[in-house]
Amino acid sequence: MKPAKFEHQRMASLDEAVKALGNAEGETRVLGGGQSLGPMMNLRLAQPDVVLDLSKVEGLDGIEETGNAIRVGARVSHARIEDGEVPGKTGDYMQFVATGISYRSVRNRGTIGGSVAHADPSADWPSALLALGGSVTAAGGNGIRTISLDGFTVGPFSTGLGWDEILTGFELPVLGTDANWGYYKVNRKPGEFADAIGAVTLGVEARAVCGATESAPFRVTEIEERLASGVQEVSIAEVRDILDRYDAGFDDYELQIHAVALSRAVQGAFA
Amino acid sequence: MTELSININGEHIKADVEPRLSLADFIRDRQRLTGTHLGCEHGVCGACTVLMNGEPVRSCITFAAVADGSEITTIEGFDQDEPMAQLRQAFHENHALQCGYCTPGMLVAARDIVTRLPDADEDRVRLELAGNLCRCTGYVGIVKAILSVLEQRRI
Structure with missing residues (x-):
């Protein structure tokens, strides 16, 4: 057995999980699919005292379109999204x-x-959803709260969730049928965590994100302004100059691959 | 300890498990089904891949306690399975294994490819195999074997 000892509590409902989280003593982690927390526990990078297992909680795995938003439940798997x-x-x-x-x-x-609650800086969803916009819904001791995706990821493994809150889902914007989007991930092998992410969507507003940084993904307003004014191409050198003005802690190599990712995301949006 | 009720290869099993016991360790050490192999134990190498409710999952990063109520199929449980019979034969004919360590996970992943992606071409097969590491074959035989089964199943 690789992980350190912990107490496993099987939750029957969201209410039970919120109460258990509020009353928990010691480090408590909420387990969704366990595909990030599991490896971290096997490597003993994470050693929670209590794990609240949501796998039997119903009502968190829906996908529905409601007028001008799409609701996606927290427990929707990547595979279901991959399957369209x-x-x-x-x-x-x-x-x-x-x-x-x-x-x-x-x-x-x-x-x-x-993935979003775990907030690994190299994971896809924190960057991809910031580029989409919309909000996170969370349930806690004080009821249900909606939190903007802008600024939700605060830093590595750190989000806007309160200590007693559980992420329950997302409300995401409906991109128009003619809306452009582009996403580019720099990694050595398919399926690996990203070394750099560039993400762009042109919905109600233009959003451009530099992701897989050492901290939180961030919006690049200079590029968003250009896209909003109709520009359809931003060269790697231009993105590099722009990103260099941010205090992202990039070394020369990191600056280059993040510039490549964002430039290619823009390229992909108009391909 | 946590109570666990699980079906493995058609056999219903009830057990008490320590929460930190992985599904892979439960399968190997408690059920003595040692066909499931453990490589990296953090979800990268794919050797431990088994079917959980019909879908391939990593048994090394799934806790046994979390798999409560599920149906598991390990490499020992495919005797009556047509795609797996085709794959076993094709792996044999195409020399798709050398040491065999990756093979149980490789076969479960291959079964997912031939059943979920009937139109997959060589590029797609290679992309899907990114999650299963083989350090002997260079993948040539494995890819040939999977492509030959895809071909058989299209007829």
């Missing part, structure tokens, strides 16, 4: 992102909510 269950253009973008996450046998269990 999210509708429309938003679904096309998310399908592309999901297909590049790890491997099918991991995507079958790994969840979108788990």
